[in-house]
Amino acid sequence: MARAIDPQSLLPLTPAVFQILLALSDQERHGYAIMREVAAQTNGQLHLGPGTLYGCLKRMLRAGLVEESEERPDPELDDERRRYYRITDLGRRVTRAEAQRLEAAVFAARAKKLLPALKPAFAGARL
């Protein structure tokens, strides 16, 4: 039986790897779709080039964070066959652990007043 990998041992993730995992967390995607989703998630701040994207995917495949799906055409694009990638169970756990780590960092930044405090959802509402 394969030894269970502790997600914490793979942290911290690079921004590119974290964004790729986030892009794959809701559905499997091919390279171009991952690139577009990452650009959308980051409001265009992170543009993944082909070298960075496939270098990351190579290392993520090796670490067992993602796996390859079958090749098939994308109905929204041309009829070229594209290889799809999907997140694994380990990848999902690592993404969650990284998100919690980042959340703790944001919490610490709020406590130090580097970020504005969150307003309660119903603050000011008349009940």
Next chain:
Amino acid sequence: MPGFSKNILPRLAGGLYRGLLHAYPPEFRSRYGPEMNQLFRDQLRDALSNQGLLGFLPFCTRTAWDLSKSILRERSNLQNLVGMLCLAAALSFALYATYVDRHNADEVYPTLMVVLVGSFILGVARPRRAWRWALILGLGVPFFGPLHGLPARLASPGNWAILAVLLIPGLTGAYIGSILRRAIAAAQ
């Protein structure tokens, strides 16, 4: 010139990009090259359709940066780093053997001992093709010899025949190290 930006430019840029993919290691290129090429064409099409020819220059800059960064990353793996460190160590041992030879002009054994120990260490570190360590150390002593002005026994200028003498401890040390490393790996 819609024909130029729709047909000619993508073809030229695509051909250039395919050529540049040869800078990646062969195994990486054969696995990811077609997908990278496909993604490059998709991104280029986006850049040209969104911003026209004006979008081409920033796209090229981004792609060049991405290429240079990722080629360096794929090429500089740990094995290459260990190989480079071993090569530097081999040259250092050769320099040290020359230094020892210079200061023991009437004794050859200290120099031979440095070659033996140096090639043994390198044989343990990189057991594949262990003969190369013997060759680097053996060639290094007569090569670095002319750098010194003092009389020397083995490293005297032009004393290339001594290579044969240095190869014996070099090959012995390197292959003992190599066999030891393989035996340890097999035992594990």
